Amino acid sequence: MQTRLSSDPHEKSPLQKRRGESTLAVHAGEAHQKVADSITDPIICASTYTFANTQAIIDFIEEKQPREEYGRYGNPGEKVVERKLAELEGGEEALLFSSGMAAIVGLLMTKLNAGDEVVFFDECYHRSREFCSKHLSRYGVVTRQVKACDYDAMEAVINDRTKLLVSESPTNPHLSIVDLERFAAIGKRKGVETLIDATLATPFNVRPLEYGVDYVLHSATKYLAGHNDLLAGVVIGSKEQMEPVRNLRGIMGAINSAHNIYLLERGIKTFGLRMQQQNATGQAVAEFLANHPRIERVYYPGLESHPYHEVARRTMRGYGGLITFLVKDADWRATANIVDATTIPRIAPSLGGVESLIEQPLVMSYYECTPEDRRRFGIPDNMIRYSCGIENAEDLIADLEQALRA
Amino acid sequence: MKFRTRAIHVGNDRDEQTGAVVPPIHVATTYVQHHAGEWREFDYARSGNPTRKNLEQTLASLESGTAALAFSSGMAATHCVTMLLESGEHIVAGSDIYGGTYRLLHKILNRSGVSVSLTSTVDLDAFERAITPQTKLLWLESPGNPLMSITDLKACVAIAKRHGVLTAVDNTFATPVLTRPLELGIDIVMHSATKYLGGHSDTLGGAIVVADKDLYERLYFIQNATGAVLSPFDSFLMSRGLKTLELRVREQCRTAQRLAEFLDSDSRIQRVLYPGLSNHPGHAIAAQQMDGGFGAMLSFEVAGGFEKTKRVVESTKLFQLAVSLGAVESLIEQPAAMSHASYDAADRLSHGIRDELIRISVGLEDFDDLRADLDQALNA
Ligand SMILES: Cc1ncc(COP(=O)(O)O)c(C=O)c1O
Numbered sequence: 213m214q215t216r217l218s219s220d221p222h223e224k225s226p227l228q229k230r231r232g233e234s235t236l237a238v239h240a241g242e243a244h245q246k247v248a249d250s251i252t253d254p255i256i257c258a259s260t261y262t263f264a265n266t267q268a269i270i271d272f273i274e275e276k277q278p279r280e281e282y283g284r285y286g287n288p289g290e291k292v293v294e295r296k297l298a299e300l301e302g303g304e305e306a307l308l309f310s311s312g313m314a315a316i317v318g319l320l321m322t323k324l325n326a327g328d329e330v331v332f333f334d335e336c337y338h339r340s341r342e343f344c345s346k347h348l349s350r351y352g353v354v355t356r357q358v359k360a361c362d363y364d365a366m367e368a369v370i371n372d373r374t375k376l377l378v379s380e381s382p383t384n385p386h387l388s389i390v391d392l393e394r395f396a397a398i399g400k401r402k403g404v405e406t407l408i409d410a411t412l413a414t415p416f417n418v419r420p421l422e423y424g425v426d427y428v429l430h431s432a433t434k435y436l437a438g439h440n441d442l443l444a445g446v447v448i449g450s451k452e453q454m455e456p457v458r459n460l461r462g463i464m465g466a467i468n469s470a471h472n473i474y475l476l477e478r479g480i481k482t483f484g485l486r487m488q489q490q491n492a493t494g495q496a497v498a499e500f501l502a503n504h505p506r507i508e509r510v511y512y513p514g515l516e517s518h519p520y521h522e523v524a525r526r527t528m529r530g531y532g533g534l535i536t537f538l539v540k541d542a543d544w545r546a547t548a549n550i551v552d553a554t555t556i557p558r559i560a561p562s563l564g565g566v567e568s569l570i571e572q573p574l575v576m577s578y579y580e581c582t583p584e585d586r587r588r589f590g591i592p593d594n595m596i597r598y599s600c601g602i603e604n605a606e607d608l609i610a611d612l613e614q615a616l617r618a
Numbered sequence: 619m620k621f622r623t624r625a626i627h628v629g630n631d632r633d634e635q636t637g638a639v640v641p642p643i644h645v646a647t648t649y650v651q652h653h654a655g656e657w658r659e660f661d662y663a664r665s666g667n668p669t670r671k672n673l674e675q676t677l678a679s680l681e682s683g684t685a686a687l688a689f690s691s692g693m694a695a696t697h698c699v700t701m702l703l704e705s706g707e708h709i710v711a712g713s714d715i716y717g718g719t720y721r722l723l724h725k726i727l728n729r730s731g732v733s734v735s736l737t738s739t740v741d742l743d744a745f746e747r748a749i750t751p752q753t754k755l756l757w758l759e760s761p762g763n764p765l766m767s768i769t770d771l772k773a774c775v776a777i778a779k780r781h782g783v784l785t786a787v788d789n790t791f792a793t794p795v796l797t798r799p800l801e802l803g804i805d806i807v808m809h810s811a812t813k814y815l816g817g818h819s820d821t822l823g824g825a826i827v828v829a830d831k832d833l834y835e836r837l838y839f840i841q842n843a844t845g846a847v848l849s850p851f852d853s854f855l856m857s858r859g860l861k862t863l864e865l866r867v868r869e870q871c872r873t874a875q876r877l878a879e880f881l882d883s884d885s886r887i888q889r890v891l892y893p894g895l896s897n898h899p900g901h902a903i904a905a906q907q908m909d910g911g912f913g914a915m916l917s918f919e920v921a922g923g924f925e926k927t928k929r930v931v932e933s934t935k936l937f938q939l940a941v942s943l944g945a946v947e948s949l950i951e952q953p954a955a956m957s958h959a960s961y962d963a964a965d966r967l968s969h970g971i972r973d974e975l976i977r978i979s980v981g982l983e984d985f986d987d988l989r990a991d992l993d994q995a996l997n998a
């Protein structure tokens with residue numbers, strides 16, 4: 213008997229027309245009737261998969277039968293989650309990695325060769341930028357950075373060696389929103405593939421593939437898994453474009469453990485609910501901060517004052533739980549005092565989980581940078597980044613209120 | 619702090635040693651002591667385990683109690699409560715209770731000389747008359763299973779006070795999101811944590827929560843002596859489930875209410891049993907006793923007899939045919955053929971369980987998808 217956990221896309225699936233987000237989160241990608249009739253998918257810890265006999269191996273190789281071979285190439289539980297994420301994102305093929313960074317590295321290493329160029333919007337997760345400028349450069353890949361959302365500047369640096377246009381949307385930590393239609397159109401016009409790291413948006417709020425973007429990437433560590441208890445990354449694209457990425461992953465080996473995969477699948481079940489709540493809480497906390505006399509500026513796409521509010525409103529269902537803000541007339545120490553005075557959010561990097569987290573980018577991620585570089589990256593000393601969890605907004609606001617009084 | 623904030627933070631302190639935002643899963647069966655005969659907080663895993671303790675703290679907070687105990691299943695929790703009784707003593711239980719509880723009370727407890735009377739809690743005078751001088755415990759469940767009968771818990775507390783007996787509520791269907799029996803004066807809350815508390819159909823578990831410290835000590839003594847504790851991995855999964863408990867239950871209630879209204883106005887349906895409908899006999903009490911929702915379990919009778927009913931439950935695509943309840947996936951079952959098949963037909967009927975009865979557990983799927991699924995299945 214063959215163990216097949218993922219539903220065959222050719223089989224008549226109960227989920228044929230696009231179902232609601234929550235229905236997809238619970239059911240998409242899963243077989244309706246599972247192994248041992250169990251309602252949940254089993255955790256298959258096998259490092260390798262057995263063949264009944266020699267002929268079975270030959271059939272597998274010659275006919276490319278869909279089955280497992282060795283743990284580094286894939287796991288039945290992983291295929292379920294990959295299908296679930298592909299359906300949520302409205303894409304053909306998803307590929308999971310052991311972390312968001314592993315997903316970025318896996319995709320860039322597949323797509324870029326010596327002499328190729330990649331263009332970045334400059335507001336992004338600092339490790340993505342670091343990988344390109346410090347590591348891909350060693351292999352002769354050239355990284356060009358242009359100002360976030362400056363489409364003309366992006367178009368101007370494209371040449372015939374350019375292979376990939378990359379951006380986050382919303383960006384981290386400034387929460388700028390990319391006009392995905394424009395971004396994808398540049399790629400199409402110039403014959404260059406496009407990638408959006410949509411970690412901060414999630415497929416609940418926006419699905420970049422619908423705008424013609426080639427690849428969507430997520431640090432699934434964040435909202436998708438949602439419980440601050442696992443690392444994972446995912447890239448979604450067309451079957452054809454993803455096949456070489458899958459092959460390279462099989463060689464590089466940045467795959468998830470079976471246990472991790474199960475926790476991810478379980479986390480995604482409440483994805484729709486969590487997003488709905490985090491969108492609502494994010495908006496409420498952002499509005500509270502925007503009206504607070506001690507706050508100089510709030511970066512949140514759901515506020516009318518946000519420079520990209522119009523694009524956000526046009527393309528996004530909600531604006532997520534991440535809020536960045538500046539404290540009025542505060543040096544780094546006075547800002548740190550506010551962080552330290554909060555009692556509900558934990559002081560930690562990361563975002564998107566059920567527990568709220570707070571951090572001061574200067575201290576958390578940019579401590580080693582020169583003041584010059586921090587200015588260039590737009591990280592002032594009085595900046596705080598707040599990731600709303602799913603706690604009651606009233607509690608988070610009351611806590612911020614006392615911290616700002618302290 | 620509000621309920622949901624406590625579900626996330628109480629019992630989930632930052633790990634002092636590593637700073638981990640999620641406490642570690644402690645799997646050790648034994649704990650190294652510093653001195654012979656001087657016990658530190660943890661000694662042996664049956665007696666206590668840090669991961670289980672975290673979960674118990676969260677549960678105690680959510681049920682407005684002072685202490686909780688986590689068990690390997692709901693039945694283990696119920697059994698622990700019944701072990702408070704001695705030979706010759708007596709329990710009065712509601713008649714619309716979980717079948718497994720019925721089995722425990724009638725086929726296991728009788729062996730130790732504890733006797734039981736089942737009485738409907740709809741007529742509280744009759745319920746009170748069932749109490750004898752030997753009665754030590756009232757066992758209640760609200761909403762009941764599978765008819766969703768509503769028991770007035772406050773009124774039962776008053777009865778219990780008059781007779782000096784303990785009260786226990788199986789709060790599995792209501793969950794602490796909607797009803798917190800300890801706030802109403804109930805002595806013991808019990809859960810099949812397998813259901814809404816865990817919420818993902820992947821963990822068996824049970825819980826007891828109490829307000830009174832002495833009562834806790836007596837129950838703890840029984841649990842430690844008999845050993846049906848929850849494993850560290852399951853304690854972790856349960857704690858993880860609790861973080862989304864309120865979001866899940868509120869969403870599930872909203873969808874259940876809309877499905878109940880849809881079914882109630884459909885000519886293919888004879889009767890809908892859902893406390894959120896004003897035609898439900900327990901609606902008024904439920905509206906007071908349940909906070910902001912009427913639960914996500916509902917039963918209904920289709921027109922057309924046993925065979926038609928069987929076809930309906932076998933024709934849904936999103937609702938999966940299975941017993942159990944309370945999870946993210948919607949489930950459907952026919953009590954006459956499944957959960958209550960072991961009763962003989964006459965007994966079933968006397969409990970009000972007709973062949974046409976269907977019970978559904980509403981999950982997290984979108985209302986439109988679930989309604990469309992029931993709609994097509996009803997034509998089967
Ligand atoms: C926008 C964004 N992309 C990528 C990453 C990297 O993901 P991971 O931490 O899962 O490797 C992060 C997280 O830190 C992120 O915030």
Ligand SMILES: Cc1ncc(COP(=O)(O)O)c(C=O)c1O
Nearest residue numbers: 691692693716788790810812823
């Ligand atoms: C209301 C109720 N109480 C108790 C139980 C027993 O719990 P468990 O199955 O976790 O032992 C169940 C489970 O089916 C139940 O529905």
